[in-house]
Amino acid sequence: MNIVITGASRGLGAALARHWAAPGVDLALIGRDEAALQAVARDCAARGASTRLALLDVRDASAMAAQLLAWDDARPVGLVVANAGVTAGTRPDGAFEGAEAAARVLAVNLQGALNLVEPLLPRLAARRAGRVVLIASVAAFRGLPDSPAYCASKAGLWGYGESLRALLGPRGVGVTNVAPGFFESAMSDKFVAPQPFKLSAEAVAARVARAVALGHGRCVVPRRMGYALRALELLPPWLVDRAVRLFRFSVADGG
Numbered sequence: 001m002n003i004v005i006t007g008a009s010r011g012l013g014a015a016l017a018r019h020w021a022a023p024g025v026d027l028a029l030i031g032r033d034e035a036a037l038q039a040v041a042r043d044c045a046a047r048g049a050s051t052r053l054a055l056l057d058v059r060d061a062s063a064m065a066a067q068l069l070a071w072d073d074a075r076p077v078g079l080v081v082a083n084a085g086v087t088a089g090t091r092p093d094g095a096f097e098g099a100e101a102a103a104r105v106l107a108v109n110l111q112g113a114l115n116l117v118e119p120l121l122p123r124l125a126a127r128r129a130g131r132v133v134l135i136a137s138v139a140a141f142r143g144l145p146d147s148p149a150y151c152a153s154k155a156g157l158w159g160y161g162e163s164l165r166a167l168l169g170p171r172g173v174g175v176t177n178v179a180p181g182f183f184e185s186a187m188s189d190k191f192v193a194p195q196p197f198k199l200s201a202e203a204v205a206a207r208v209a210r211a212v213a214l215g216h217g218r219c220v221v222p223r224r225m226g227y228a229l230r231a232l233e234l235l236p237p238w239l240v241d242r243a244v245r246l247f248r249f250s251v252a253d254g255g
């Protein structure tokens with residue numbers, strides 16, 4: 001199995017790489033932190049996997065496409081995981097996230113995922129094989145106060161994945177939309193707020209890998225958090241707004 005993962009230098013991306021690392025598996029890992037990416041690659045190689053690394057910013061569409069097609073020429077890609085993500089949000093002093101931070105969040109989380117998936121889609125469809133995995137968030141299900149751009153990016157990614165799954169199913173390509181709640185990582189370390197039902201990155205990686213192995217179209221983990229946020233949408237706006245204010249949080253350095 002040949003797997004491409006963005007944001008593989010730490011957090012969930014690194015946990016997924018380590019989870020899948022085994023003899024016969026080729027891991028193509030994308031990130032920008034060379035030392036961290038190499039450390040993950042060494043761990044994966046110790047588990048018997050072969051690895052290929054690329055120091056790329058997912059916002060660079062042409063560099064991404066060139067690298068992905070070269071990798072696919074060398075060994076056809078079977079699993080594509082759009083995981084790279086950043087956050088922003090209001091600061092503890094209440095300052096808004098601002099236009100620049102909001103644009104960065106959308107560019108990495110949404111456009112960056114498209115920059116990974118789109119170049120490979122025609123090839124996956126032509127081979128009638130493969131799976132696309134999109135790491136969104138439970139924040140996709142309901143806009144939360146204090147992180148509007150992040151919620152917009154994840155809602156967009158979720159919608160993209162739902163569309164892709166319907167489009168690609170008849171063409172033999174699977175799509176798994178993933179919505180994690182809080183898990184331990186450098187990203188969640190920045191959140192200044194209670195983080196209910198928080199899991200380890202390894203536990204989320206195991207759940208994602210299981211969903212992929214079973215060919216599931218969606219993976220919401222923990223499920224109760226996803227259901228709770230989705231159920232809120234049945235309430236009138238004034239009441240749901242009041243309810244989501246309970247999720248108030250800020251980001252230590254604005255993200």
Ligand SMILES: NC(=O)c1ccc[n+]([C@@H]2O[C@H](COP(=O)([O-])OP(=O)(O)OC[C@H]3O[C@@H](n4cnc5c(N)ncnc54)[C@H](OP(=O)(O)O)[C@@H]3O)[C@@H](O)[C@H]2O)c1
Binds near residue numbers: 011
């Ligand atoms: N942590 C949570 O509680 C939580 C909850 C729900 C969903 N998620 C989602 O899960 C995914 C992984 O999050 P995480 O918590 O593991 O985050 P993390 O520990 O902060 O890791 C983020 C990864 O994304 C990469 N990345 C960021 N910007 C990039 C860019 N422009 N180009 C290439 N790579 C970039 C980073 O690599 P480099 O620094 O090497 O570039 C890093 O490997 C994200 O999509 C996040 O939104 C997280």
